[in-house]
Structures are given as C-alpha cells and as structure tokens.
Amino acid sequence: MDAVFKALADESRRLLLDRLRAANGQTLNQLCAGLPAMSRQAVSKHLAILEEANLIAAIKRGREKLHYLNPVPIHEIAERWIGKFERTRLDALSDLKKALESGDE
C-alpha cells in the first residue's frame, strides 16, 4: 500500500491517472501529449511507477502499449485507510475545540 501512496504523491502522476480516467487505454505517446512540459522518457518513468503500484495495467499491442486505469488500489485506500479517519472526524474536531477552549483560561 505504501507504493500506492508514494505513486499518488506526485502531481504529474495524478494527472496521468486523471487523463486515463477520461480516456482509458491510451498509449505512451498519447499520454505524453497531455504533459507537454515533459519528455517521453519522464512520462514513461511515471507510468512505470503507477504500474508498479498497480494503479494502471498495461498491455502491449503490436508496437504500442496501451495503459488502463486500475481503480482497485484507490478503492482499497479509501476503504482501509481513509475510512478510519472519516469515522473519527467529529471526535477529533471536538477534541481540538475542547483543547483550544481550555487553553484560554
């Protein structure tokens, strides 16, 4: 799961996921078009990291490689990790409020 968090930490990679969400199954060159300020090799590296984190799956098709979004790890993060913090949301805020108040004595 650490790999997923690390992969999501980079803006360019989140952008790539966004673009795949908008149009799934794109090739490396197609994805490069969306990040003009970056070389093909840089994008390729980002895709490798996303693939490593299992956030995308790529299949080779002739000379090109199609990239598909895999939303499952994101779902798992939402379930296993963010869910915990959602549940404690009101508690945490009320704790903080209480602490701030008692600090004013």
Added chain:
Amino acid sequence: MDAVFKALADESRRLLLDRLRAANGQTLNQLCAGLPAMSRQAVSKHLAILEEANLIAAIKRGREKLHYLNPVPIHEIAERWIGKFERTRLDALSDLKKALESGDE
C-alpha cells in the same frame, strides 16, 4: 491538496496520524515514544510537514505542544479525488477486460 498527498506518502507520517487517531492531543515526546527508531528531531520534522498540510493542528501549552488530528483534508481527498475514481471503477475494469480479450485474437 498536493501537500496532503505528499504528507501521506511517508509511512512514518501515516503512523503518526494513526497514533493521533488512537490518542488525540499528544505531545512531541509522547509521539516519539511510538517511533523508537527515530530521533525526536526527525519526528518533529514529520509533524511540521503534517501541520503544513493541515492534517494536524498543534497548540502550545506551556512548554509542551499538543498535537491534534485534523481529518478534514483527508475527507476532502476522499470526496474530491478518490470519489471520482470510485465512480469509474467498473468502467475501467471492463475496459481492461475488453482490451485483454481482443488482444487474444
């Protein structure tokens, strides 16, 4: 929002959030006890990053500093970003399946 993702990318920082979720309002030294393999200064830096990302709020109380969890940014990530990918979950998987199948011709 980038700061939140970056802050969440580190295992130690996620652990700190976990520990604050278990017991809110801890001091720096208390939190250090949970990460024995790290110096106080390292923990302090992590807390600063979490604070910068607005994931925790700290209030000084005499000579000690109490750290409180702020789950709001995590909630926002879940809402604004993960939600998008949840919605596209089945689509993405079926796209992938279709692509894999047509690759088998």
Added chain:
DNA sequence: TTGACAGGCAACCAAAAGGTTGCATATTGT
C-alpha cells in the same frame, strides 16, 4: 527491405526528502 514510428534501457544530474548532531530557548518544579 528500408525507413519511420513506438517504446525500452542506461548513464548521468540536480534538487528534494529524510535523517542526524549540536546548540539555543523557554517553561516548570524544587
């Protein structure tokens, strides 16, 4: 078959991240 196109690999580089050590500052209890 040969040139153009899609992508992979490796070396290299600069900047950022994570961590440490040493010292300074502020607060508290005796």
Added chain:
DNA sequence: ACAATATGCAACCTTTTGGTTGCCTGTCAA
C-alpha cells in the same frame, strides 16, 4: 535561582526522486 524538561533552529549528510540525453530494439507500412 537553578536544574531538568520540552521543544525549536540550523548546518550538514546521504539517499531518493524527477528529469534529461543518447542510443538500442522491435514493429509497421510503403
């Protein structure tokens, strides 16, 4: 007042990260 406690600050170091360039390999189409 003073020693102990709680934290802050700054310099420094090492590893990781994000990026580049140059070249190589595989595939398609004329």
